[in-house]
Structures are given as structure tokens and as C-alpha cells.
Amino acid sequence: MARNQDVAPHVGKLSRSALFAKKGLYKRKFDGKPAAEAPAAAPKEKKIGGKANGSSRLIPAIRAPKFYPSEDVKAPKISRKANGGKTSTKLRSTITPGTVLILLAGRFRGKRVVFLNQLESGLLLVTGPFKVNGVPVRRVNQAYVIATSTKVDLAGVEVDAKFNDAYFTKAATSKRAGTEAAFFKDGEKEKKEFPADKAADQKSLDKQVIAAIKKTPNLDKYLGATFSLTNGQFPHLLKF
Amino acid sequence: MARLYAKGRVTGFKRGKRNQRVHTSLLQIEGVANQEEAQFYLGKRVAYVYTAQKAIGGSKVRIIWGKISRPHGNSGLVRSKFRQNLPAKAFGASVRVMLYPSTI
Numbered sequence: 005m006a007r008n009q010d011v012a013p014h015v016g017k018l019s020r021s022a023l024f025a026k027k028g029l030y031k032r033k034f035d036g037k038p039a040a041e042a043p044a045a046a047p048k049e050k051k052i053g054g055k056a057n058g059s060s061r062l063i064p065a066i067r068a069p070k071f072y073p074s075e076d077v078k079a080p081k082i083s084r085k086a087n088g089g090k091t092s093t094k095l096r097s098t099i100t101p102g103t104v105l106i107l108l109a110g111r112f113r114g115k116r117v118v119f120l121n122q123l124e125s126g127l128l129l130v131t132g133p134f135k136v137n138g139v140p141v142r143r144v145n146q147a148y149v150i151a152t153s154t155k156v157d158l159a160g161v162e163v164d165a166k167f168n169d170a171y172f173t174k175a176a177t178s179k180r181a182g183t184e185a186a187f188f189k190d191g192e193k194e195k196k197e198f199p200a201d202k203a204a205d206q207k208s209l210d211k212q213v214i215a216a217i218k219k220t221p222n223l224d225k226y227l228g229a230t231f232s233l234t235n236g237q238f239p240h241l242l243k244f
Numbered sequence: 245m246a247r248l249y250a251k252g253r254v255t256g257f258k259r260g261k262r263n264q265r266v267h268t269s270l271l272q273i274e275g276v277a278n279q280e281e282a283q284f285y286l287g288k289r290v291a292y293v294y295t296a297q298k299a300i301g302g303s304k305v306r307i308i309w310g311k312i313s314r315p316h317g318n319s320g321l322v323r324s325k326f327r328q329n330l331p332a333k334a335f336g337a338s339v340r341v342m343l344y345p346s347t348i
Contacts, residue, residue, distance in 0.1 A: 108343050233250070
């Protein structure tokens with residue numbers, strides 16, 4: 005028996021709490037375990053007479069319904085509130101591990117890089133490789149990338165799980181506690197040395213990727229070359 | 245530096261015969277001849293780049309950013325909206341149609 009009414013499609017007359025009370029759900033105990041499925045009744049074998057009718061037939065315990073509604077039953081709307089409201093970023097079908105991508109914006113615009121995998125945040129993990137074109141292992145947004153049809157076979161390459169979103173977030177700089185000495189310095193910026201462990205991570209990852217790249221002739225030169233549009237080239241007509 | 249944008253020209257404001265709507269500019273993108281081809285560029289960011297006498301933030305180059313919103317007519321023209329409306333002196337001027345946000 006239906007306990008609620010629809011005021012408009014998908015909009016009920018009773019609120020969530022009112023419905024809870026009306027249904028008496030306070031009486032029920034929810035323990036998170038799915039209800040045990042009743043074992044499906046086995047079909048019965050029935051003997052049938054007559055030579056040409058086959059000797060027996062399997063009759064299902066529950067009969068097929070006599071009535072089917074003429075209109076389809078509406079499926080419930082998919083709620084977007086699951087998982088704290090976060091929806092996973094859909095990866096473009098043209099982007100698969102090993103695809104060569106063209107970066108469209110940012111410091112490395114125009115560079116052709118190898119796609120490794122998609123991170124939790126939805127950003128793409130990408131590497132030059134560094135030796136080939138100077139692009140380090142980096143995160144990049146799908147929208148700022150063109151996927152080419154060129155693919156590198158990354159079958160044997162294992163991307164270390166340490167390359168996650170936390171690896172790339174900037175270290176929180178200490179709050180300036182009014183250090184006057186530092187304020188009045190020469191104005192020379194102290195050049196921070198690139199952390200040695202990150203450089204080592206880059207090398208070990210690129211070693212595998214470069215090995216895969218070397219299998220195809222000229223692919224390393226292709227990755228080293230920068231993409232550019234020339235006169236007479238129109239993006240909507242180009243086949244990437 | 246490599247060119248990573250399509251070239252376009254500002255042809256005017258969206259208008260009827262006697263009234264113009266300055267919030268929407270019309271762009272002609274090079275190589276685009278019909279509405280089908282223009283579909284590729286919908287949603288793409290556009291930059292109107294110009295120079296001025298006074299340097300701001302160390303540069304005399306200034307940019308008005310915008311987006312291509314929809315096609316305009318049958319011949320490949322395109323409507324766009326900018327963060328600040330384009331000045332009328334931009335008619336006939338070049339505009340850079342970036343390739344992002346990319347969908348390919």
C-alpha cells in the first residue's frame with residue numbers, strides 16, 4: 005500500500021521525516037545487513053502424455069504474470085548525494101594509459117606528453133618523459149589536453165602508487181611572523197633546490213616509460229617536438 | 245612560441261537592423277564556413293589581445309577574455325560573450341580562439 009502521494013513527478017506530499025513516522029519505520033531495526041534471500045523454489049517436473057509432446061516439462065514454481073502494464077514503470081531518479089556529493093570525473097574515451105596528449109595551456113603548452121593514469125581528484129597523471137621533452141611527472145586537467153591517436157604501449161610499466169594527489173600538493177609555507185630581517189633582505193630570492201627524492205622518483209618512472217617509447221622508431225623525437233598550428237591548418241579539420 | 249589558437253576576427257555586435265546588443269560579439273573564425281564546422285569551437289575560450297601605453301603588472305599587453313557561446317547564422321559565424329564587453333574599436337581586429345576547454 006502506497007504511503008505517500010506525488011504532488012509533482014518525483015516530489016512527494018510528505019517530507020522525509022513525516023514519511024518515516026507514517027510508515028512506522030521507528031519500529032524497524034536497520035542493521036546494514038541485506039535481507040537474506042529466500043531460496044528460489046525449484047521448478048517442478050510434470051509428466052505429459054502423448055507421443056509427440058515430449059515426455060515431461062519443467063513448470064516454474066512461480067507463474068509468469070497474466071497482466072503487464074501498458075506503460076513502462078518509471079525508474080527512480082539517481083540521487084547525486086551518494087559519496088558525499090562527489091561524482092567521479094569521467095575520463096574521455098580517447099584518453100587511455102599510454103596515449104600521447106598535447107598540452108594546450110600552462111608552462112608546458114604545446115608539449116606532447118604520455119598519459120599514465122587518472123588520479124582520485126580527476127586530474128590526469130602525465131610525464132614527458134623528463135629526459136625527452138623536459139616535462140616532469142605532473143598533473144593536468146582533461147579540459148586542457150588534446151588526445152592524439154598515438155599510443156605508447158605501457159603494458160610492462162608499473163606506475164608507483166606514491167604518485168597521488170597528495171604527492172603534488174604544495175607544502176604549506178610557514179606563516180610570516182613579521183620577520184623584519186627577511187623583509188629587508190637584498191631582494192634576492194633563495195633558489196630552492198629541487199628535492200633529490202622527487203628527482204629520483206622521476207628517473208625511476210621515466211626509465212620504464214622511455215623503454216616502452218624506444219620500441220617505436222622516432223617516437224622519442226615525436227615527443228620531443230612541440231605541437232604548433234601553421235597557416236592553413238584549422239583545428240576543426242585536423243585529425244589528431 | 246608555437247601558435248596554439250585558431251585565428252578569428254571580430255565582425256561586430258549582435259544586432260538587429262537598428263539596435264545592437266553590445267554584450268554579445270560576433271566572431272569569424274578562419275577556415276570555418278558553416279554551422280557544422282563552427283560546432284567544434286563552441287565553449288572554447290577566446291582572447292582579445294591588445295596593447296596600451298601604460299604597463300600594468302609589468303606588461304603593456306592586455307587581454308579581454310571571453311567564451312564562444314553559440315553559432316550565429318549558417319555561414320560559420322559564432323557568438324561570444326566577453327568578461328567586459330568588447331570596445332567597438334575591436335571590429336575587424338584579430339581574436340585568439342584557444343583550443344581549450346578541449347573535448348577531443
